[in-house]
Amino acid sequence: MCRxxxxxxxxxxxxxxITCYNDTLFPETGKAVVQVLERLGHTVEFPADxxxxxxxxxNTGYQAEAMPLLERFVQQFKHAEAVVVPSSSCVAMMRDxxxxxxEQIGNPRLTAALETLLPKxxxxxxxLTKRLGLEDVGxxxxxxxxxxxxxxxxxxxxxxxxxxxxLKAVRGIDLVEIEGLEQCCGFGGTFAxxxxxxxxxxxxxxxxxxLNTKAEACTACDNSCLMxxxxxxxxxxxxxxxxxxxxxLAGEERATV
Amino acid sequence: MRGAALDPGPLDPGPLDPKTxxxxxxxARAAMGDTQLxxxxxxxxxxxxxxxxxxxxxxxxxxxxxxxxxxxxxHTMEHLDYYLQEFETNCTRAGGVxxxxxxxxxxxxxxxxxxxxxxxxxxxxxxxxxxxxxQLNSALEAAGIHPFETDLAELIIxxxxxxxxxxxxxxxxxxxxxxxxxxxxxxNLPELGEQPQDLADAARMFLREKxxxxxxxxSGANFxxxxxxxxxxxxxxxxxxxxxxxxxxxxxxAGIDKVLPRFEDLEVMxxxxxxxxxxxxxxxxxxxxxxxxxxxxxxxxxxxxxxxARTSVLADAEGRETLHCIRxxxxxxxxxxxxxxxxxxxxxxxAGPIGAILTPQLQEMHHAQSLPYASxxxxxxxxxxxxxxxxxxxxIHLRNKVVKQNTAGVAGLFDVEASAMKxxxxxxxxxxxxxxxxxxxxxxxxxxxxxxxxxxxxxxxLGGWTQVRDLQEMPKETFRDWWKxxxxxxx
Numbered sequence: 001m002c003r004x005x006x007x008x009x010x011x012x013x014x015x016x017x018i019t020c021y022n023d024t025l026f027p028e029t030g031k032a033v034v035q036v037l038e039r040l041g042h043t044v045e046f047p048a049d050x051x052x053x054x055x056x057x058x059n060t061g062y063q064a065e066a067m068p069l070l071e072r073f074v075q076q077f078k079h080a081e082a083v084v085v086p087s088s089s090c091v092a093m094m095r096d097x098x099x100x101x102x103e104q105i106g107n108p109r110l111t112a113a114l115e116t117l118l119p120k121x122x123x124x125x126x127x128l129t130k131r132l133g134l135e136d137v138g139x140x141x142x143x144x145x146x147x148x149x150x151x152x153x154x155x156x157x158x159x160x161x162x163x164x165x166x167l168k169a170v171r172g173i174d175l176v177e178i179e180g181l182e183q184c185c186g187f188g189g190t191f192a193x194x195x196x197x198x199x200x201x202x203x204x205x206x207x208x209x210x211l212n213t214k215a216e217a218c219t220a221c222d223n224s225c226l227m228x229x230x231x232x233x234x235x236x237x238x239x240x241x242x243x244x245x246x247x248x249l250a251g252e253e254r255a256t257v
Numbered sequence: 258m259r260g261a262a263l264d265p266g267p268l269d270p271g272p273l274d275p276k277t278x279x280x281x282x283x284x285a286r287a288a289m290g291d292t293q294l295x296x297x298x299x300x301x302x303x304x305x306x307x308x309x310x311x312x313x314x315x316x317x318x319x320x321x322x323x324x325x326x327x328x329x330x331x332h333t334m335e336h337l338d339y340y341l342q343e344f345e346t347n348c349t350r351a352g353g354v355x356x357x358x359x360x361x362x363x364x365x366x367x368x369x370x371x372x373x374x375x376x377x378x379x380x381x382x383x384x385x386x387x388x389x390x391x392q393l394n395s396a397l398e399a400a401g402i403h404p405f406e407t408d409l410a411e412l413i414i415x416x417x418x419x420x421x422x423x424x425x426x427x428x429x430x431x432x433x434x435x436x437x438x439x440x441x442x443x444x445n446l447p448e449l450g451e452q453p454q455d456l457a458d459a460a461r462m463f464l465r466e467k468x469x470x471x472x473x474x475x476s477g478a479n480f481x482x483x484x485x486x487x488x489x490x491x492x493x494x495x496x497x498x499x500x501x502x503x504x505x506x507x508x509x510x511a512g513i514d515k516v517l518p519r520f521e522d523l524e525v526m527x528x529x530x531x532x533x534x535x536x537x538x539x540x541x542x543x544x545x546x547x548x549x550x551x552x553x554x555x556x557x558x559x560x561x562x563x564x565x566a567r568t569s570v571l572a573d574a575e576g577r578e579t580l581h582c583i584r585x586x587x588x589x590x591x592x593x594x595x596x597x598x599x600x601x602x603x604x605x606x607x608a609g610p611i612g613a614i615l616t617p618q619l620q621e622m623h624h625a626q627s628l629p630y631a632s633x634x635x636x637x638x639x640x641x642x643x644x645x646x647x648x649x650x651x652x653i654h655l656r657n658k659v660v661k662q663n664t665a666g667v668a669g670l671f672d673v674e675a676s677a678m679k680x681x682x683x684x685x686x687x688x689x690x691x692x693x694x695x696x697x698x699x700x701x702x703x704x705x706x707x708x709x710x711x712x713x714x715x716x717x718x719l720g721g722w723t724q725v726r727d728l729q730e731m732p733k734e735t736f737r738d739w740w741k742x743x744x745x746x747x748x
Binding site: 023029056063066188198232 | 281282285286289593594597598629630631632633634635636637639640650653656657658659660675678679681682684685686687688691695698711713718719720721722724725726727728729731732734735736737739740
């Protein structure tokens with residue numbers, strides 16, 4: 001059997017929680033996650049009845065509507081060896097709010113199942129750097145790229161320089177750091193429409209920072225921020241694209257040695 | 258040069274009042290049209306933030322200090338009744354007179370009465386957001402008493418007939434040139450220069466005469482110390498010290514949340530507060546006074562302890578950490594929303610993230626319902642808060658309260674947002690419905706998609722998105738459809 005040097009001795013069964021908006025709007029991100037995990041020798045599963053973590057409802061004030069979605073998530077993923085989620089904000093939703101929500105639901109079995117499950121839930125880059133201890137995942141992406149640190153990844157998940165270390169190990173990449181890395185892009189879920197003008201002003205600062213890097217592409221661990229940034233970059237005809245970190249890490253050099 | 262006598266200056270816009278303020282998105286739109294204001298706010302918050310970061314980073318135990326600060330505040334709030342009574346006892350024993358005010362109206366009446374009893378028709382004031390909260394100046398003026406603000410920033414606000422936009426630096430939205438114009442006009446100094454020294458000299462000349470003449474002072478408080486009955490105020494200018502020591506009568510008004518159990522708690526607070534507020538290791542002036550002393554300082558000292566809805570905040574288990582706030586404004590300086598709008602858009606003297614949670618609660622959720630939504634939940638406020646108030650968490654809690662209000666009763670049935678949210682929640686509860694909705698979404702969006710595959714206009718609530726952003730059309734195939742197909746091919 002041929003074994004890549006990247007492969008781990010222990011292959012994991014990884015359950016992918018794609019999230020509702022990635023499933024609908026960014027399927028390429030999901031495909032890239034599958035490609036990277038399989039390249040590393042792990043098996044990917046996709047619990048078929050998964051839908052949404054409930055973040056939008058919860059953060060907008062519709063807590064009651066989010067409760068059944070917590071139960072649904074636990075039901076779908078309780079047997080997983082590891083759960084990978086290509087969205088920092090959805091993982092932050094689970095880590096920061098699910099325990100309290102479960103307490104409010106008041107079902108001890110649900111609380112117990114959640115307690116076992118939550119430590120096995122990882123944001124995609126976090127799974128690579130913290131769970132697998134990897135930096136080089138064998139990717140190739142010969143472009144000038146800048147990284148946007150989403151607030152939930154930065155402050156709630158404490159991803160630190162994990163995503164940057166993954167990017168630095170990509171062959172061919174020309175990685176440029178953005179000015180004001182810790183500054184919010186102004187997406188904020190329903191904030192982007194409820195306070196459209198302030199959100200736009202925040203976005204304007206972020207797109208200037210992106211353009212100042214002269215990058216061809218802006219990447220992040222959250223497609224929600226990227227959809228917002230991309231929306232302005234496209235409206236302004238900048239020719240700069242956005243793509244999820246997984247899509248960069250999925251890049252491979254075609255030529256074989 | 259403009260003739261000072263010819264320019265009457267701006268009209269008085271009246272105090273910031275959450276009861277009558279426009280919604281945050283409306284007020285923000287107006288504020289964001291003021292390019293000078295935005296430039297001033299950006300510059301000032303950048304400078305203070307950088308200073309704060311520098312002096313916080315030099316403390317090896319900064320995180321432990323924050324935790325200690327949180328523990329002290331939490332403990333105090335859990336035993337607030339005990340510590341308030343202890344403060345009253347000890348302050349009274351030291352010769353102070355403690356009065357209790359249920360709300361702003363009662364506080365104003367007490368203070369106006371005390372000033373009148375002091376025999377003065379003027380007061381000198383230290384910067385106090387609590388007096389701004391209760392609109393004390395209007396009440397004093399209505400009673401024929403002239404208040405003189407003596408904090409430099411508050412003086413600028415008062416002379417400019419403006420409103421405070423920041424808890425620590427109320428005139429943060431004004432730059433040096435604008436301040437010079439106000440001083441030229443209001444102090445009748447047409448030749449005034451624009452160097453900081455010129456402006457400080459002008460303010461000093463203007464204020465010194467008041468300090469020496471006015472016999473009654475009004476202050477707020479940073480901390481009330483239960484153990485000793487002492488009151489603590491920290492400041493940078495020394496003007497506060499003048500107000501605290503020169504008058505014959507001193508009236509302090511403080512929210513009941515300002516109490517600290519022990520004198521030694523100041524060890525933690527006086528490290529956290531100046532570093533977080535102004536980026537200084539220590540405030541230039543730290544005043545602590547306990548009652549009265551026959552040999553020095555005011556002969557008469559009153560403390561007005563004011564509730565004004567704080568007990569209702571305390572009664573809410575999920576919102577009560579709001580009361581832990583020590584008014585450093587680090588969250589305002591760190592907030593990317595405040596950075597764009599400045600403080601006036603919040604319609605309250607408490608602007609920025611802390612205002613977004615404090616103001617609606619002080620209004621018992623009857624006003625300012627748009628404020629909990631004035632945040633992208635980025636968490637920068639929580640990160641810098643010296644007493645670790647989880648502001649994003651409280652914002653979400655208050656959003657829930659707003660939703661409950663909006664969806665109660667028959668009117669709730671017609672709430673567009675609530676209906677959409679409930680419909681989406683129903684969709685997410687079933688994979689089959691979710692897939693159907695994904696298909697429907699593609700059909701529904703198709704009339705809006707341009708030839709290049711991008712949506713440039715969206716209707717209704719979603720129109721905010723396409724003001725400045727395009728939206729890519731939905732891909733033909735969802736991830737789950739792709740996954741299913743892949744499985745079918747026996748991959």
